Amino acid sequence: MKSLAELQAIREKTRLQLNLRHESPDNVSIKVGLATCGIEAGAREVICAFVDELEKRGIENVTVTAMGCIDKCDKEPVAVVEVPGEEKVTYVNMTPEKAVRVIEEHIVNKKVVAEYTDGATV
Amino acid sequence: MNELSLFVLELAENSAEAGALLVKAEVRLTPESVEITVTDDGKGMTAEQSRDAVNTDYTTKLGRRGRGLPLIKAAAEKTGGGLSLSSRAKKGTRVSVRFIKNEYCPPMGDINSVIRILAICHSDMDFRFEIEQSGKIMTFDTRVIKERIAPAKISCGGVSAWIREYLNEQTEFIFGGAANEITC
Numbered sequence: 001m002k003s004l005a006e007l008q009a010i011r012e013k014t015r016l017q018l019n020l021r022h023e024s025p026d027n028v029s030i031k032v033g034l035a036t037c038g039i040e041a042g043a044r045e046v047i048c049a050f051v052d053e054l055e056k057r058g059i060e061n062v063t064v065t066a067m068g069c070i071d072k073c074d075k076e077p078v079a080v081v082e083v084p085g086e087e088k089v090t091y092v093n094m095t096p097e098k099a100v101r102v103i104e105e106h107i108v109n110k111k112v113v114a115e116y117t118d119g120a121t122v
Numbered sequence: 123m124n125e126l127s128l129f130v131l132e133l134a135e136n137s138a139e140a141g142a143l144l145v146k147a148e149v150r151l152t153p154e155s156v157e158i159t160v161t162d163d164g165k166g167m168t169a170e171q172s173r174d175a176v177n178t179d180y181t182t183k184l185g186r187r188g189r190g191l192p193l194i195k196a197a198a199e200k201t202g203g204g205l206s207l208s209s210r211a212k213k214g215t216r217v218s219v220r221f222i223k224n225e226y227c228p229p230m231g232d233i234n235s236v237i238r239i240l241a242i243c244h245s246d247m248d249f250r251f252e253i254e255q256s257g258k259i260m261t262f263d264t265r266v267i268k269e270r271i272a273p274a275k276i277s278c279g280g281v282s283a284w285i286r287e288y289l290n291e292q293t294e295f296i297f298g299g300a301a302n303e304i305t306c
Contacts, residue, residue: 002288007270010280034135034243036190040123044131044232047239055279063277066243068139 014060027061028107032094033078034066041076042095049096050079053103062107075118081106090118123193125231126156126221132190133160133217134240134249140164140215144248145240149233151255154223155203156230161216167209176207194219201226234289237262241285242277253296260292 032038032047050064072078075092081102082088089112091102098116105111114120123132130147137145142164150157167175175191195205203220221227237251241264251262262285264276271281 002284002291004266004270007267007281007284010278010284011271011274014274014278014280032243034131035139036123036132036193039128039132039135044128044235044239047243048235051239051242051277051282055282058279060278063245064243065245066135066138066239 027063027084029080029082030062030064031067031080031082032064033068033070033072033076035069037069037073038076038078043077045096046077046079046094046099049099050103053100054107057103057108059103059107072118078118083107083110091116092118124197124228126158126228127231127233127236129194129197129219129228130158130160130233131236131240132194133158133219134236136190136217137162137164137215138244138247140166142214142247144250146250147252149251149253151253153256156221156223156227157218158221159216159218161214163214166211166213166215168211172207172209172215176205191217197221197228234286234293237289238282238285241267242282245276253292255296258296260296262289262292 030050032043032050034043034047047064047066054062054064067080070078072090072092077094079091079094079099079102080088081091083106089106091098091113094116098113102113102116105113123129126149130149134145134147137160140162142162144163146161148157148159176195178189178192191205191207198205198219198221201224202222205217205219207215207217209215233253237249240249248264248268249262250265253260267281267285268276274281276282
């Protein structure tokens with residue numbers, strides 16, 4: 001059984017890294033549309049894929065948050081990735097598989113996955 | 123959107139959009155019905171807004187805001203159940219939906235993922251979930267977790283893994299199987 005005591009252990013383990021991370025200027029943001037249109041299109045699975053992949057890779061400077069409808073309903077699930085100092089990138093028609101690749105290429109290798117972006121001709 | 127767990131997500135997202143800081147969701151399963159109640163402390167609605175929120179014809183608002191509640195209401199009514207909403211401006215909103223278990227009742231779907239992503243993606247809000255099935259109850263409360271991990275954030279890797287495993291265990295306990303296998 002998972003116990004609450006385990007949470008305290010996790011806190012101790014991450015305490016040192018945390019102070020650095022909190023005000024860290026290189027915090028990356030991933031926002032996923034979670035309005036009705038996003039939910040219907042499969043945003044839950046996309047968010048889970050982002051969260052699981054970040055967890056698997058031990059990446060801690062990326063926050064995944066929910067956003068409302070940005071009027072791209074026919075292109076949901078939509079994910080907006082913002083790396084500080086760079087232009088924000090809007091990925092459309094996302095899937096769990098695409099989410100894993102965005103983490104791999106955009107977040108880890110710092111290379112935008114152009115074919116998944118809004119307006120890409122693929 | 124034809125899963126009860128996605129309706130819970132939709133209702134909780136409405137609460138988030140209403141500026142709620144605390145959302146309480148209860149799911150009660152009996153052999154006859156499933157009842158979902160979501161209560162928030164968001165900005166609430168006037169009587170007129172409440173009527174519109176529930177009664178808008180969602181088929182004419184495809185892809186637009188505000189069709190979530192009518193959509194859930196229609197799904198509930200199809201089973202012979204229904205949706206009721208009570209709200210007070212500046213106080214909060216409470217939505218109760220009742221589904222009768224029959225061939226029209228959507229499956230529960232992956233409720234654990236819904237709980238987990240709400241906790242992580244709205245780390246500035248608090249959620250309390252209570253799921254009851256035949257007298258067995260599981261609870262999940264972000265306030266309890268945050269208290270124990272502060273100043274670490276609920277979204278940090280170790281915590282999100284703990285949440286996933288905790289929810290899987292709890293669901294196993296009350297349903298005797300994985301959450302996404304739960305059907306009406």
